[in-house]
Amino acid sequence: MKTSFLNLKMNNPLVLASGILGLTASSMKRVVENGCGAVTTKSFNLEARKGHPNPSIVPFDHGLLNAVGLSNPGAEEAVKEISRFKEISDVPIFASVFGRTIEEYGKVAEIALKAKPHLIEVNVSCPNVRSEFGTPFGDVPEDTAEITRLVKQVAGDIPVSIKLGPHGPGIARMAKVCEENGADAITAINTAGPGMLIDINVQKPVLSNKTGGVSGPAILPIAVKSVYEVYKNVSIPIIGTGGVTYWQDAVQMILAGATLISLGTAVYYEGIEVFNKINGGLRDYMNQFGYTSIADFRGGAH
């Protein structure tokens, strides 16, 4: 199950998605002990943010609706956790960064680089801070291009992946913009929507933010299709994300074109052990088809 991704060697292709158990070194270490091949930090920006009041994460029949609101302890704190993680674990750590302005992306990336993460993931697609930040930068090709160039400029040798959402002017086109502006990889997708759930007794939206991003099984088809289209349009590797809960979902992502697969909501459905479970299923699938590496069937659905 050894996987090569850019300049990295990983034990397996599974990554902990941003925003899930990614606040502290201890937390990410625990996930690694359960079999994931790399971890992504919770997205952080320059200053600490409290995020939206609760309820900010609510389950429904087919996934989660969340509007955490990018709460984070601020870049300086986050960088300490990355350094702590590197002291206690050998697996790669991806630093997820965002900015309230285009310039802030560059500044946050600069701080993140102090801890030498193995990759910088640039979150331009959070749907939950629209009321505060306006249209996500990831929906505007010019903004995404500029952010990509800016982060790439400060990142030097450290690879940069741009995390895109399924909304906006077409994910394949946006991925191309990222590639043309120097991105080393694409993470697809962020949560879908935004969506809303209403309490029928109180007769008001359940989330304090009213709307939130949809994740989990409900968005798997959207994520698979997004990865499929991005794979067709660019030649940089893809971190396939969205709704992967069982090993069969991970296989679909690889067949669509993903090099790595990240998962978040699956931890709710299948427990923290989900990484080991999916790795086991992937191994069996590869044995059954006689594959010796994931590259043997990557993009196989095209």
Add this chain to the structure above:
Amino acid sequence: MHTFPVKKIIEHGPGVKSFYFEQSFEAQPGQFVNLWIPGVDEKPFSVSAIKDGLIEISVKQYGSFTQKLMQARAGDLLGLRGPFGNGFTLRENALLIGGGIGIAPLRLLAAELHQNNKRFVSLFGAATKYELIFKADFKEISNCYFYTDDGSFGRKGLVTEDLLNIIRDEKIEFIYAAGPEIMFVKLKEIIDPLDIPYEFCMERYMKCGIGICGQCVLDGSGVRLCVEGPVLNQDDLKGVTELGMVHRDASGRRIK
């Protein structure tokens, strides 16, 4: 989200109340629910009793959320989801140690122990008399020791004062505790050398309650308090480096 009208409210004293809801799920002692005040916020509270088809939570007023909650009236719609987390295990010859509102989860535990014919002893402390809620309930089913900071009820002082004597005289084989974190630190110092097994019911700022946001994860161990806790035993606590030291606020930043 499931919302229910508040069935009834009991006031134990200034700023300490119990709220009752129609019982919509079973809960083990130590498990908690997330209580939602629509338009305000949602916070975790221990289940303090399940009786006669009603679920009870008991709340002490601290900040803005509990202040709002104190204004709730019977008939108001509140959200209740749960139960979350891992509860207490039922043991013989146990000592229940509660500090302040920490008495709440121990009340459901006491009821279960009693029902299962397990002997236990109660040791409770609070700032003042009216914060020592449910005295009568506990007295009915256990030998009790009470302490208050101001001496308004029971003995004046902290629950740790005569702990060693009580453990010896009452032939205690297991300890349960719930209350402020500083109490756990002191208890650990006293009982770790005795080799008596224990379970503490702990608190951290929580967001999701379902083990994914990482907000409640304990440093040093990676334990998620909302899933593997809130009740932790002496082994769970071994790796934990943040007991009584720091915890995280809503942003995830460590605060003193």
